[in-house]
Amino acid sequence: MQESHLHSKKSHKTRIVTNVLTAALKLWLKTQVSQVSQLEVEIKASDRQLLSGCIPWVSVFASHAVYRGLHLTQIQLVAENIRINIGSVLKGQPLRLLETVPVVGELIQSQEDLNASVSSTLLSTGLYEVMVELFPEHQFKSKSITWKKIDLEQSKATLFAILADEGEPTHLDISMSPQLISTQELLLSSIQVKSDIGALLEPSHKELSFNLGSDVDIQELTLIPGKLICRGRINVNP
Structure with missing residues (x-):
């Protein structure tokens, strides 16, 4: 007892x-x-x-x-x-x-929530870096690019933006297929850039790769219509 x-x-x-x-x-x-x-x-x-x-x-x-x-x-x-x-x-x-804590997880991002994030510093900075890599000959300023929305399709994303310059604003449609090269490297392929003044970059003309850093270990990155799914590990630092 x-x-x-x-x-x-x-x-x-x-x-x-x-x-x-x-x-x-x-x-x-x-x-x-x-x-x-x-x-x-x-x-x-x-x-x-x-x-x-x-x-x-x-x-x-x-x-x-x-x-x-x-x-x-x-x-x-x-x-x-x-x-x-x-x-x-x-x-x-x-x-x-x-x-430091290694965290394993799954993230599901709807197209609606992704579009609510386009004005965030984290996402807009990443998208700006893509533009700089795509057009190294242009002297872009981050404030001159306004990201409007992102459409998610099967294995493909299309970004819509407005580029403000000295003349009339230019409307851009940027499509690409993101895929993982490794658990820490992202490849953007089949990149195509269209504008209201004509195509700026032909399909498959250029590929871009980005190192995601040593704090991540991405196992899966999947795009389906209206949704993004990501699975992997990330380090949470004190």
Whole structure:
């Protein structure tokens, strides 16, 4: 009877620590985004692991989150062996990562949410770099390009933009087929640029490759009508 009481007390203590950590992790995740519709966090750990500041397994699901201007339709993440400042968390202080955490996950981006992101610094900067690589002879300024929308088709994306210059604004339609060369390198092929003054770049005339950096390990990048799906790993740094 006494043993059962001790086990129940121990389990209750574990639930308290787990609940505190889950709430702290949710709060920390919410500080990383400016908006989120649904956020679910699941932690699997023993009390000894939690009290030592190690979370061996965490699953995070979020929908309609906004991260630095990027509208993310749905994201499912799993991380293992997370080291945190447990002593501070149990005192009510904010959660903080002590080490880089490799996170495996899946991102689903609808065309609607992608278009809501075109004005974000992250996406517009990336698109501007594509323009500079496509037309190195032009002296583009990032503010002279207004990105209007992106259409997602089967294995193909079409970007619509307006280029403001000294004369009349030029309307551009830029189509391309993105694919992975490796887990850290993206290839844009079958690039075609059309404008209201005629074609600027013929189909398959040029290919561009971009290194995505050592903090990512992308396993899949799929475009289907109205949707983008990405699966892989990314490092979350403290």
